[in-house]
Amino acid sequence: MFVSIESRTSRTLLKSICYGLPFDATGLHSDAKAVTDRLDELRHRYTSLRISSGNSASPVSNYLFYLMLKEKYSGFHFELKKPEKRVVTNLHIFKVKGRIPSLAALLLSDSLAIKTDIENKYERVGNLNKYTNEIASLISGSGVMPPTERSMQGLVNTLDLCKKENTELVFISAICPDYSYTRDADGKPQYTFHSVGDNTGLAGDKLIKAANAIKTFGANVGLPVSHGLFGGEFEYVSFYKNDYSPSQRAEFLGKVDTQLHTIGGKLEAPFKVASFFELCGGEEGWVEQHQQIKQRIKSGDMGLTGLDKYAFLEVYESRKALYAKWFPSSEEEIVWNNFISQAAEYALMGKLFNEHYKHHVVLAVDHYKMEPFYSYFGSSSVLYVKTDYL
Numbered sequence: 001m002f003v004s005i006e007s008r009t010s011r012t013l014l015k016s017i018c019y020g021l022p023f024d025a026t027g028l029h030s031d032a033k034a035v036t037d038r039l040d041e042l043r044h045r046y047t048s049l050r051i052s053s054g055n056s057a058s059p060v061s062n063y064l065f066y067l068m069l070k071e072k073y074s075g076f077h078f079e080l081k082k083p084e085k086r087v088v089t090n091l092h093i094f095k096v097k098g099r100i101p102s103l104a105a106l107l108l109s110d111s112l113a114i115k116t117d118i119e120n121k122y123e124r125v126g127n128l129n130k131y132t133n134e135i136a137s138l139i140s141g142s143g144v145m146p147p148t149e150r151s152m153q154g155l156v157n158t159l160d161l162c163k164k165e166n167t168e169l170v171f172i173s174a175i176c177p178d179y180s181y182t183r184d185a186d187g188k189p190q191y192t193f194h195s196v197g198d199n200t201g202l203a204g205d206k207l208i209k210a211a212n213a214i215k216t217f218g219a220n221v222g223l224p225v226s227h228g229l230f231g232g233e234f235e236y237v238s239f240y241k242n243d244y245s246p247s248q249r250a251e252f253l254g255k256v257d258t259q260l261h262t263i264g265g266k267l268e269a270p271f272k273v274a275s276f277f278e279l280c281g282g283e284e285g286w287v288e289q290h291q292q293i294k295q296r297i298k299s300g301d302m303g304l305t306g307l308d309k310y311a312f313l314e315v316y317e318s319r320k321a322l323y324a325k326w327f328p329s330s331e332e333e334i335v336w337n338n339f340i341s342q343a344a345e346y347a348l349m350g351k352l353f354n355e356h357y358k359h360h361v362v363l364a365v366d367h368y369k370m371e372p373f374y375s376y377f378g379s380s381s382v383l384y385v386k387t388d389y390l
Helices: 007-019 032-052 063-072 103-108 117-121 132-141 149-165 201-221 233-239 246-264 283-298 309-326 332-356 368-375
Strands: 078-081 086-089 169-175 178-183 189-197 225-231 271-273 360-364 382-384
Touching: 007 032, 007 103, 032 063, 032 103, 063 078, 063 086, 063 103, 117 132, 132 201, 149 169, 149 360, 149 382, 169 201, 169 246, 178 201, 189 201, 189 246, 189 309, 201 225, 201 246, 201 360, 225 246, 233 246, 233 283, 233 332, 246 271, 283 332, 309 332, 309 368, 332 360, 332 368, 360 368, 368 382
Parallel strands: 169 225, 169 360, 225 271, 360 382
Antiparallel strands: 078 086, 178 189
């Protein structure tokens, strides 16, 4: 039995319990007698709690009702903030269709199923209940950030398809080259872009730390997992500020390839190193597609990102600190054009992932604000590993 009671009626009903006042339960539920009987039980329990406390005044309003709710639901918690004389609760765990039932409804109704934080956050995601515990474990123990609703639905859909077709789940990562960096007074790394190496790099290190949790997640959902590793091979142009020799280009691409194989050797699941240039039929194909997308974005075409011009500008503002390091002393127009170029890179990467990998999830180690651009041409499920660098 669930009794739906709006807030005003809830206050009246709770007051009747507090002061022993009569309350007409007619209209609350089709079984008015059952509601009346349960109301009598609540009055009896309330009186018992008040007597056991020596009839002393409650520290805050509804304090005894919170105790009663705690008795009924072990998952309910509340904390009394004495200086402020207020209560902090986790009543959100009872949320139904976006709304939290009133105290009276929770006390009078049969025990309700308590939802996890994941279920509450993504209550509109279909079939999430199949993987709730596994996804919650992945997010809580691996440094993976809670994804957007669109990405969560994409993750669930991908898991369903992999299981239906008995195929592996591929985690695709585009990894920033091993650029030089410094650490600030708090130990937070910041790219300097003075040089590029062939070690794992900041981004690669983050992926490696999440590797065990990714493998465990696959085992928990009953799917084999693997990694597809891509590097920022196209970034040699911006690294050399459009002034490079063939040997410098070759050296940069060689370091990126070595970096990816080094990262792969430290992962917990099988991996394959891939190339954006190769997926485009060569570097010329990448450049051509990238230029076309860049012009579309520059003209205001946001594709399927879901961004309007204001949200687009918000993403730009969040990335300006990085561009200040990457392109120091550049004019605003140059910084703006570099941002559009990078947005186009993400759009093209997402397009290539969708074209060449049937069932995959993007496991990103870049800045989460850039996520929408992965879905420029089609929806992409993106899980972000938490990063502490720009």
